[in-house]
Amino acid sequence: MFTRLLALFALLAVLGGCTNPDDLDRAPVDLGDFKLGHDVVVAPNLTKGPASRDASKEEWIASMKAAIDERxxxxxxxxxxxxxxxxxxxxxxxxxxxxxxxxxxxxxxxxTVWDDAAGKKLNEEPEQITVVETISGNTILGSGLTQSKEVQMRNLSRNAAKLIQNWMVREMHAKKWFGGPTPKAVRARARPETAPAATPEEDG
Incomplete structure (x- = not known):
């Protein structure tokens, strides 16, 4: 694992982020019959890479749980x-x-994703997800120049939650996770109706 981390960190100077987690104000993408039960985050083997600020296990657990819940x-x-x-x-x-x-x-x-009713994992081997900060006007020169540790952690955690979602969507289509995609007719009925225009109040 440490070798894997070092290989990743060696590439960070040339890699840019391609994840955009700023879609939380839109309707969530289809995930079949999915409903989140528990989100369990641990960090027993946490490794800090070179040239990094410090962050504790507790800080990472709290940050990731918040991002998973949010999404x-x-x-x-x-x-x-x-x-x-x-x-x-x-x-x-x-x-x-x-x-x-x-x-x-x-x-x-x-x-790892667990099916509560079946009491088993959907993926026997954990899916490893690598997240690199999203490149923006504030981070193009490196987020260490413009962002606090807390902001960096929140952004990485939100990117990670988005990549988890992307992976789950792929597995839903490929392996029928979550009962497979929701039929289009059902999705259409589930969309909230547009609220009618407000009726002007009458004077008097």
Whole structure:
């Protein structure tokens, strides 16, 4: 695991983020009959990468749980599933030399999804997800120059939750997780109706 982390961290200077977690104000993508039961986050093997700020296990657990809740509590399917995540390693960028050596922030997690009613895992082997900070005007020179540790952790955790969702959607289509995709007719009925225009109050 440590070798895997070092290999990732060596690439951070040239990798950019491609995850956009800023979709929480829109209706969630289809996940069949999914409804979040428990979200369990642990960090027994947490490894800090080189040139990183410090963050405790407790901080990472709280950050990841908040991001998972934020994204997955929106689902209201008919069957409970549990998400278990293990935070394995991280880099929280510190201020570096702009452009050339300014490091990027990154996070590695392992994820397992459980079917509550069946009492078993949907994936026997944990899915490993690697997250790199999203590139924006504030992070193009490295988030260590512009962001606090707390902001870096929140952004990485939200990116991780989005990538977990992307993986779960792929598995739903490929392996019929969560009962398979919801039929289009059912999804259409589930969409909230547009509220009628307000009637002007009469004078008097």
């Amino acid at each position: 997955f509590r929106r689902y209201d399917g008919d069957r409970f599933y549990h998400i278990a995540a293990s935070v394995e390693g991280y880099v929280l960028a510190v201020p570096g030399v702009p452009v050339v050596a300014s490091p990027k922030s990154a996070l590695i997690i392992n994820v």
